[in-house]
Amino acid sequence: MNLTIEEIKDPHEIILKNMREYPSDIPMVEGKVSEAFREFIKLLFTPEEAEIAQYLTVRPQSVSAIVKKIGKSREETKRILEEMTKNGIIQDIGGYSYFLAMAHLLNMGFKYSKTLERLGKRGAELYQQFFIEEKFYKRYESSDAGTSLIRIVPINLSIDHESVISNAEEIHDIIENCIGPIVVTDCPCRNRTETLGIRECKDKFPIGETCFQVGLFGKYFLRRGEGKELSREEAHKLVDKLAEMGLVFTTENIVSQMHQVICSCCACCCAMLRGMTRFEDKNENCIAKSNYISKINQDLCKGCGLCVQRCPFQAITIKNEKSFVDTKKCYGCGVCAVTCPTGAIKLHRLERSHIYDNTAELMKKIYQENRVKE
Numbered sequence: 001m002n003l004t005i006e007e008i009k010d011p012h013e014i015i016l017k018n019m020r021e022y023p024s025d026i027p028m029v030e031g032k033v034s035e036a037f038r039e040f041i042k043l044l045f046t047p048e049e050a051e052i053a054q055y056l057t058v059r060p061q062s063v064s065a066i067v068k069k070i071g072k073s074r075e076e077t078k079r080i081l082e083e084m085t086k087n088g089i090i091q092d093i094g095g096y097s098y099f100l101a102m103a104h105l106l107n108m109g110f111k112y113s114k115t116l117e118r119l120g121k122r123g124a125e126l127y128q129q130f131f132i133e134e135k136f137y138k139r140y141e142s143s144d145a146g147t148s149l150i151r152i153v154p155i156n157l158s159i160d161h162e163s164v165i166s167n168a169e170e171i172h173d174i175i176e177n178c179i180g181p182i183v184v185t186d187c188p189c190r191n192r193t194e195t196l197g198i199r200e201c202k203d204k205f206p207i208g209e210t211c212f213q214v215g216l217f218g219k220y221f222l223r224r225g226e227g228k229e230l231s232r233e234e235a236h237k238l239v240d241k242l243a244e245m246g247l248v249f250t251t252e253n254i255v256s257q258m259h260q261v262i263c264s265c266c267a268c269c270c271a272m273l274r275g276m277t278r279f280e281d282k283n284e285n286c287i288a289k290s291n292y293i294s295k296i297n298q299d300l301c302k303g304c305g306l307c308v309q310r311c312p313f314q315a316i317t318i319k320n321e322k323s324f325v326d327t328k329k330c331y332g333c334g335v336c337a338v339t340c341p342t343g344a345i346k347l348h349r350l351e352r353s354h355i356y357d358n359t360a361e362l363m364k365k366i367y368q369e370n371r372v373k374e
Helices: 012-018 035-044 049-053 063-070 073-087 102-108 113-133 137-141 170-177 189-196 216-224 232-245 306-310 357-370
Strands: 091-093 097-099 150-152 182-185 211-214 228-230 248-252 261-265 292-296 318-321 323-327 345-349
Touching: 012 035, 012 049, 035 113, 035 261, 049 073, 063 073, 063 097, 073 091, 073 097, 091 216, 102 113, 102 189, 113 137, 113 189, 113 318, 170 261, 182 232, 228 232, 232 248, 232 318, 292 323, 306 318
Parallel strands: none
Antiparallel strands: 091 097, 150 248, 182 211, 182 228, 211 261, 248 261, 292 345, 318 323
């Protein structure tokens, strides 16, 4: 029997129930809340904080609306909300409204120091349980119907000069046109695997200054004295550096410039890419493919094999001293083309993925598709 909010007495349980309204839901096991996720939430919210947070939802509410629910003065309510926001356990919009950011909590704890203090290694262990062992990654990455939450974004350098390049589909254009500020932080995914001592890319990719927070998220980190603000010129240079290393750029699956996070992902740690690159139970929709695909000029290819080593999706093989692309496996990230010594590999336009206009449209679709069975 499903209890109503009024019938639930434990504030932590009310928080969990409210979080279920997030489009991707929360980690569940056979129709019940994952015990690992329940413990994760209790690590985040002290009993005192939970008493207040139980009145928040996944939709932003004004301070005035929250005041009416908790029965405290506006000044006291604002102080409590700001303290929880500062600790990274709830999210705000410019200090005017507050909400429970379910999915964001999974990453905030490993790129924001105050949240990391609460979670520590135990939080990383619990994440491994509910996200990987209990397979919440499938709901986190895409809807039940296969709508991807984020998408691959190639770099201009890798794209054939004759191909159509959309400003919303190339990383430098996104950096140039996104709403600032641009703030770079640790990668939460590599931080998690580092905390657990299982990071495969330890000697290959850095943790620090690889995750871009922009717009409202950028402001969030700046207001709390975390992260490093970059000029657009500095951001462009960092993008080039990360691309040469072999990291894959991803962002929300939307056309709008209202981005929040631009990630530099590796195949071994990323919560999204691992749906195809590491987990035994594959999720082909873990991330939307870009509208480009790798093609190799056989006359230029020398068969050096560098592209095979760099491809995170194992889409390239060597045959008779020449490289060949398996188009079904190619996600169009351009990692193979960026450092090709002969310029034999380029991305060519191929319309294959729908990009949603804005976050609201994308989330509405994911919410609906995840609740068809219910």
